[in-house]
Amino acid sequence: MNHSPAEVALAVKRLQYRHHRALSAVLAPLGLSLVQWDTLRHLHQLPQSSLHDLAVLTFQTDQSFGTLAARMVDKRLIERVPGPGRAVRHRITVEGERLRAAGQEVVDGVFSASMGELSGAELNRLGDLLDKALGSGSSR
Numbered sequence: 389m390n391h392s393p394a395e396v397a398l399a400v401k402r403l404q405y406r407h408h409r410a411l412s413a414v415l416a417p418l419g420l421s422l423v424q425w426d427t428l429r430h431l432h433q434l435p436q437s438s439l440h441d442l443a444v445l446t447f448q449t450d451q452s453f454g455t456l457a458a459r460m461v462d463k464r465l466i467e468r469v470p471g472p473g474r475a476v477r478h479r480i481t482v483e484g485e486r487l488r489a490a491g492q493e494v495v496d497g498v499f500s501a502s503m504g505e506l507s508g509a510e511l512n513r514l515g516d517l518l519d520k521a522l523g524s525g526s527s528r
Contacts, residue, residue: 400518407502414494418487423448424460425495428480428488431466436477460484 391399411422420428423446430445431437437445443453457478460466465484471477480488503511 403502407498410498410502411495414498415491418490418494419463420487420491423456424465425488425491427456427460428465428484428491431478431480432485432488436469436471436479438471438475438477442478 408422411425415422415425418425426446427442430442434441434445439454439457440450442448442457443450446453446456448456457466457468461468464481465487466478467481469477469479506514
């Protein structure tokens with residue numbers, strides 16, 4: 389079957405939308421939104437990230453991420469720490485790490501169920517094709 393670029397792009401968007409809904413549903417019992425969990429995930433991988441770095445990684449504007457970060461600080465999920473110069477960095481707290489790990493388990497379940505019909509080779513091929521398509525755009 390031949391798929392047009394528009395059909396493939398729409399299928400990617402539909403899969404993303406399905407994941408977003410499912411992830412929001414499984415993270416809600418933990419008291420986390422998807423963007424909060426994603427923030428915790430990025431801070432786990434990149435400790436002491438700046439507000440701007442986290443905004444970019446979570447697809448937020450600096451302003452909207454600043455509001456989100458303030459709420460996460462209030463909930464004691466992350467904390468602000470001094471950085472070089474006037475920079476403020478963020479660090480995951482013990483509670484934030486606990487919720488990140490719990491969230492990772494349910495997120496992995498969603499992705500396993502969603503991609504479970506693909507063989508390992510198919511999953512690798514899909515990943516390679518998406519990486520190739522992302523490389524052809526002006527921004528990753």
